[in-house]
Amino acid sequence: MSLSSPALPKLSYVSGASDQPLxxxxxxxxxxxxxxxxxxxxxxxxxHQGLKLTYKEFDERxxxxxxxxxxxxxxxxxxxxxxxxxxxxxAITQFATARAGVTLVNINPAYRPAELEYVLxxxxxxxxxxxxxxxxxxxxxMLRGVAPHIFGNTETTTKAPKLRYGILINRQGxxxxxxGFEALYEMGKPEDYITLDELEDQLQPEDPINIQFTSGTTGxxxxxxxxxxxxxxxxxxxxEGIKLTERDRVCIPVPLYHCFGMVMGNIAAVTHGATMIYxxxxxxxxTTLETIQKEKCxxxxxxxxxxxxxxxxxxxxxxxxxxLRTGIMAGSPCPIExxxxxxxxxxxxxxxxxxxxxxxxxxxFQSQVDDPIExxxxxxxxxxxxxxxxxxxxxxKVLPCGExxxxxxxxxxxxxxxxxxxxxxxxxxxxxxxxxxxDLAVISDDGYANITGRSKDVVIRGGENIYPKEIExxxxxxxxxxxxxVFGVPDEKFGEVTCAWIVTVSxxxxxAESAMAxxxxxxxxxxxxxxxRIVDEYPMTVTGKAQKFLMRDAMTKELNLKAAxxx
Numbered sequence: 001m002s003l004s005s006p007a008l009p010k011l012s013y014v015s016g017a018s019d020q021p022l023x024x025x026x027x028x029x030x031x032x033x034x035x036x037x038x039x040x041x042x043x044x045x046x047x048h049q050g051l052k053l054t055y056k057e058f059d060e061r062x063x064x065x066x067x068x069x070x071x072x073x074x075x076x077x078x079x080x081x082x083x084x085x086x087x088x089x090x091a092i093t094q095f096a097t098a099r100a101g102v103t104l105v106n107i108n109p110a111y112r113p114a115e116l117e118y119v120l121x122x123x124x125x126x127x128x129x130x131x132x133x134x135x136x137x138x139x140x141x142m143l144r145g146v147a148p149h150i151f152g153n154t155e156t157t158t159k160a161p162k163l164r165y166g167i168l169i170n171r172q173g174x175x176x177x178x179x180g181f182e183a184l185y186e187m188g189k190p191e192d193y194i195t196l197d198e199l200e201d202q203l204q205p206e207d208p209i210n211i212q213f214t215s216g217t218t219g220x221x222x223x224x225x226x227x228x229x230x231x232x233x234x235x236x237x238x239x240e241g242i243k244l245t246e247r248d249r250v251c252i253p254v255p256l257y258h259c260f261g262m263v264m265g266n267i268a269a270v271t272h273g274a275t276m277i278y279x280x281x282x283x284x285x286x287t288t289l290e291t292i293q294k295e296k297c298x299x300x301x302x303x304x305x306x307x308x309x310x311x312x313x314x315x316x317x318x319x320x321x322x323x324l325r326t327g328i329m330a331g332s333p334c335p336i337e338x339x340x341x342x343x344x345x346x347x348x349x350x351x352x353x354x355x356x357x358x359x360x361x362x363x364x365f366q367s368q369v370d371d372p373i374e375x376x377x378x379x380x381x382x383x384x385x386x387x388x389x390x391x392x393x394x395x396x397k398v399l400p401c402g403e404x405x406x407x408x409x410x411x412x413x414x415x416x417x418x419x420x421x422x423x424x425x426x427x428x429x430x431x432x433x434x435x436x437x438x439d440l441a442v443i444s445d446d447g448y449a450n451i452t453g454r455s456k457d458v459v460i461r462g463g464e465n466i467y468p469k470e471i472e473x474x475x476x477x478x479x480x481x482x483x484x485x486v487f488g489v490p491d492e493k494f495g496e497v498t499c500a501w502i503v504t505v506s507x508x509x510x511x512a513e514s515a516m517a518x519x520x521x522x523x524x525x526x527x528x529x530x531x532x533r534i535v536d537e538y539p540m541t542v543t544g545k546a547q548k549f550l551m552r553d554a555m556t557k558e559l560n561l562k563a564a565x566x567x
Contacts, residue, residue, distance in 0.1 A: 026205055074100060246274060485501045512533055
């Protein structure tokens with residue numbers, strides 16, 4: 001009789017072993033280094049502004065703006081907000097604030113006055129750098145309503161008493177507490193440059209340098225506070241993942257206020273001496289396609305909806321993609337069929353998928369350029385260098401490989417914490433340093449991860465767990481479906497059921513009914529959406545993420561749906 005124990009299942013835990021050490025540099029240092037080593041390399045091209053800067057020129061502008069911030073009296077550790085779409089000034093501000101030791105606060109360009117007021121007061125911004133306008137947003141007028149004292153109006157009570165300066169990107173001169181961005185270039189005095197030199201030795205990689213506010217869909221936005229060490233290393237290893245070099249030209253149509261733009265875009269490029277290219281102040285599919293061709297971009301970034309929009313452009317086949325080599329699709333789950341089309345039709349053989357969250361700087365998993373095609377189109381790759389990840393159940397127990405649970409990450413990339421909110425920080429990061437992502441995932445025996453959805457997005461239909469991403473993947477295989485979003489809605493019998501919003505390709509006569517009939521041949525009956533709609537578009541965030549909670553609210557109201565009563 002054998003007394004040997006059966007083999008134990010392999011647990012869903014992975015760690016990113018690497019021969020490449022972490023960088024121990026500040027954001028300012030990485031720019032100084034590349035400006036010395038590759039001064040004539042093109043650093044930044046802003047197509048819509050008609051401006052090109054070498055690394056030497058970019059570094060000089062950063063230094064002058066940093067000296068201007070010091071001249072205004074801003075001290076290390078104080079917070080400076082930036083409220084603007086993509087432009088050269090945004091990039092200069094990112095590195096200038098780091099050089100001056102002040103903390104950059106990224107403000108969503110879509111925010112309205114109440115949200116601006118909340119952010120300014122939450123982190124006590126001492127100054128804010130703003131564009132004039134973007135789309136329907138008049139930033140100057142909104143700031144005037146929140147902080148009239150900045151405009152010399154002391155009769156109206158200010159709603160942001162800690163704010164001392166407003167710095168206007170598109171304005172000249174100085175008036176009251178308003179400073180034109182151009183004026184900052186000339187404000188630095190010799191003693192301010194001496195201060196910058198002294199700060200270079202004093203600033204530490206562990207210092208907080210950036211605050212990014214979460215979406216706030218489940219409450220007021222929380223300020224994820226990131227350090228130099230967080231974002232320098234994450235940007236560097238993202239660049240390593242797509243094998244960036246000084247010869248690469250990275251097309252960045254994603255918003256700079258988000259980690260995708262400022263870390264995966266700007267920091268990844270700077271740490272490798274590559275060129276940052278902004279097609280426009282906001283995403284436009286045609287402008288992006290034109291930029292790829294004109295500037296001979298070698299890398300392209302985007303969230304899935306951006307790639308879908310480019311692929312759907314009527315003139316898509318007219319553009320030359322021969323310069324493209326690599327890129328990143330991230331920001332939300334990447335549909336398998338869209339990834340396949342990007343690989344073939346956009347001639348991006350080395351495109352990768354990244355997964356992460358703002359609180360982890362942001363990337364935790366990334367597919368590799370030499371991964372088998374099936375791995376690259378169906379997973380988010382493997383854990384990043386120097387990071388750990390695990391999958392846990394509702395009790396915190398690590399699950400065996402192949403089982404779905406909540407993904408947790410640990411390592412250098414985990415944020416410093418939520419600004420001024422120890423309680424929320426403690427809920428997000430446990431005593432062992434594990435960050436709970438709130439995402440459902442599965443890790444295979446060979447270490448590849450697959451994101452199955454948000455834990456809050458799981459639809460529980462009469463006790464059956466339904467994962468919307470699975471249904472979305474099946475529907476996207478239909479040749480007449482361009483995009484789809486599946487979400488839960490209340491139901492009196494089952495508690496909740498699924499609903500699908502479908503965007504069809506142009507000239508399609510596909511109906512919701514025929515789409516559901518087709519789906520019935522593919523998946524189990526209980527997964528078939530109870531409701532389906534053909535729509536032209538979805539409610540979206542600025543970063544291109546579909547807002548399922550707004551879709552749910554709209555359908556609930558339209559159909560007068562009610563959940564089953566519970567005890």
